């Protein structure tokens with residue numbers, strides 16, 4: 273059994289060599305063009321970023337180092353006694369490109385559990401925040417405050433060689449991943465259940481097992497397994513999405529992983545990105561409130577049109593890159609099929625029924641390039657069914673997960689010596705001049 277560090281040490285030289293070769297042999301190769309529509313359209317479709325751990329195909333969805341979601345479900349080790357891949361297994365794959373053995377995955381679980389406790393001042397900071405402050409705002413604050421103990425920042429101040437950056441980055445990234453469950457669970461407890469105490473970290477459990485315990489749902493094996501799947505699946509979605517891209521941009525200034533990821537969380541907190549899962553639940557509950565549990569396809573069609581005609585987007589549908597149903601959505605739907613109690617839930621049935629109607633409505637509406645569901649269309653309903661009903665909290669769970677991919681890239685960016693990110697911008701006047709010249 274090798275440690276994560278040893279494995280990374282093994283794989284980094286080959287990647288460094290690959291980058292060197294790309295630079296030396298293909299620096300001037302053309303892989304696309306920049307159109308005015310890219311500049312005006314949020315850089316959609318522009319091939320302009322290096323991102324190692326995953327690549328998103330518009331039609332088939334995400335692959336993590338070449339592995340599809342079903343591949344990952346087959347090969348990534350679950351927690352002892354469980355079936356779903358763990359966050360640690362996904363993190364290991366993202367970081368190293370290799371599938372960990374069950375022993376390697378467990379060893380990483382033990383390391384994360386060891387590092388999982390929060391410094392007292394961060395607990396105090398979180399406890400002092402008003403309950404009415406959005407949980408995502410709180411999460412970003414807590415993550416940023418952890419940079420108090422950044423080993424990268426301390427080493428940089430001391431003066432270290434560029435070739436050593438990644439080792440300190442890795443240390444910080446593992447520390448942050450380890451502490452996210454305690455941070456996120458404390459926010460949940462403070463905002464929603466101040467009467468409850470928080471379970472201590474169990475050194476024998478995996479990261480999400482502990483997270484579920486600390487949230488107060490450890491007794492619910494189904495929910496814990498769902499959270500494992502959810503957190504592994506949301507881990508990475510290539511580099512251009514707003515949260516991942518933000519972490520990368522901020523990290524490129526050599527900010528430490530804590531403040532880089534804190535910035536990313538605030539990108540995730542927007543309704544067009546991670547907040548959509550909260551919006552989906554809000555939308556569904558509004559439908560159920562108006563119509564009751566026996567919602568028909570016709571009811572949903574009417575409600576979808578009402579949303580669209582009022583100038584709002586249908587949350588959970590559409591995507592910046594995907595042009596088919598999101599395989600993460602499919603995987604979560606499949607999870608529901610394995611459990612009769614989930615199939616009987618009106619909220620989960622509503623997700624399925626909406627899926628049967630919404631693509632046609634969105635096609636007829638004719639605006640979105642992708643009328644199919646993204647992962648947010650399904651992710652909240654299972655949490656809701658199992659009693660995690662505070663949907664303002666859902667994006668926090670997404671935030672615990674997205675750290676896996678965003679932090680992986682920070683390690684790789686430093687291992688590869690990637691430069692400060694600094695694209696060129698134009699004013700409209702300057703752009704017009706450029707077009708004429």
Ligand code: CMX
Pocket residue numbers: 316513543544545546548580584585586587588589590591592593639640641642646647648
């Ligand atoms: N409902 C209604 N209209 C939609 C729509 C939806 N679900 N998705 C896109 N559109 C509209 C856009 O608002 C845009 O309209 P305008 O031309 O008036 O501005 C038009 O269709 C074209 O948009 P697009 O090119 O298809 O989509 P974008 O790449 O611009 O945006 C996304 C992608 C996800 C922001 C958009 O589909 C959306 O707002 N979806 C709903 C929110 C959501 O589910 N977000 C979660 C995405 C996944 C994630 O990041 O977590």
